[in-house]
Amino acid sequence: MATEEALNYNNDDDEILRPDDLSEYLAAGTKEAHDRAENSPFAKDFLRGRIKRELFKLGTAALYHVYSALEEEIERNKEHPLFAAVYFPSELHRKEALAKDLEYLYGSDWKSQISCSAATRPYVERLHHVGQHEPDLLVAHSWTRYMGDLSGGQILKKVAQRALKLPANGDGIHFYQFEGIHNPTAFKRLYRSRMNELEVDAETKKRLLAEANLAFKFNLQVFEELQEIGNGIKEEVQDISFPAHGDLGGDISKCPYYAAKMAVSGNTTYMCQLARTLLRHTSAQVLLATWIAAITGLAAWYIM
Numbered sequence: 381m382a383t384e385e386a387l388n389y390n391n392d393d394d395e396i397l398r399p400d401d402l403s404e405y406l407a408a409g410t411k412e413a414h415d416r417a418e419n420s421p422f423a424k425d426f427l428r429g430r431i432k433r434e435l436f437k438l439g440t441a442a443l444y445h446v447y448s449a450l451e452e453e454i455e456r457n458k459e460h461p462l463f464a465a466v467y468f469p470s471e472l473h474r475k476e477a478l479a480k481d482l483e484y485l486y487g488s489d490w491k492s493q494i495s496c497s498a499a500t501r502p503y504v505e506r507l508h509h510v511g512q513h514e515p516d517l518l519v520a521h522s523w524t525r526y527m528g529d530l531s532g533g534q535i536l537k538k539v540a541q542r543a544l545k546l547p548a549n550g551d552g553i554h555f556y557q558f559e560g561i562h563n564p565t566a567f568k569r570l571y572r573s574r575m576n577e578l579e580v581d582a583e584t585k586k587r588l589l590a591e592a593n594l595a596f597k598f599n600l601q602v603f604e605e606l607q608e609i610g611n612g613i614k615e616e617v618q619d620i621s622f623p624a625h626g627d628l629g630g631d632i633s634k635c636p637y638y639a640a641k642m643a644v645s646g647n648t649t650y651m652c653q654l655a656r657t658l659l660r661h662t663s664a665q666v667l668l669a670t671w672i673a674a675i676t677g678l679a680a681w682y683i684m
């Protein structure tokens with residue numbers, strides 16, 4: 381149902397969102413969980429390019445199990461009134477892309493080499509439970525994964541490609557490449573508007589938020605498991621200098637948001653980066669000049 385119209389989405393429509401829209405309600409209510417995931421040691425190492433190949437392979441295998449379950453349940457519920465409007469299989473579904481990546485990373489017998497890890501299993505079980513017994517909650521899982529993949533996932537793609545020296549043809553990172561989406565920002569907008577049209581009562585909305593937080597928790601547990609495994613793997617990794625910033629195709633270290641974040645965490649390189657970034661703006665230069673003039677004036681008045 382959703383696919384035909386998806387072809388017509390564009391970037392020009394104004395997006396007017398209200399706090400009680402489902403998309404905003406979930407985004408605000410999972411903010412803390414998102415911060416925890418983003419600031420987990422695994423995510424931080426990944427963003428720095430400190431990712432071991434073996435761990436990347438295990439992470440891809442975990443995602444394969446998660447998306448196999450998610451997409452099986454999505455197919456089962458594609459006509460459900462609380463899901464049909466966000467059914468975008470050709471744009472979003474990741475199972476086939478992950479199978480391609482696993483074949484590249486493990487070889488043709490990849491299926492016999494991977495297994496569902498201890499942290500991935502409860503996530504997969506929950507997805508099947510929701511799909512079969514509480515399908516009105518499925519959109520919470522779909523939103524958590526696909527919208528995340530179209531946001532932060534686009535940063536991780538560039539980092540992984542560079543850190544693991546993956547080929548430019550996309551081998552190993554098909555998961556992050558949404559061939560059916562030419563403009564992720566416009567597509568996310570369409571997805572949000574479809575979500576916000578779902579007829580969700582107040583009680584279901586609360587359950588959806590709890591489910592989205594649970595989805596974040598499962599993802600964090602997979603990160604923690606990978607971090608733990610990584611501690612036992614001897615493999616050289618190198619910090620790389622943040623090569624890309626998502627769709628923007630720039631250098632993430634030049635992103636003021638990222639610099640501010642790192643500065644807050646006490647990283648002096650990023651404090652300098654933040655200062656440099658700010659000083660490139662005329663308004664910041666004027667502010668600094670005003671401050672210097674005021675301090676000089678005060679000093680002169682004091683001396684006199």
Ligand code: HEM
Pocket residue numbers: 403407414417418419423424426427523524525527528529531532533535536568595596599600
């Ligand atoms: C590696 C760490 C991560 C980074 C760097 C990251 C980064 C981002 C960024 C930059 C955004 C866009 C925020 C905006 O548009 O205002 C975003 C949104 C989002 N992320 Fe993450 N993220 C990370 C981890 C995760 C994880 C583990 C999940 C869940 C599986 C997730 C799910 C989401 C969701 C659901 C959104 C909201 C999308 C929307 O409504 O537009 N993120 N993330």
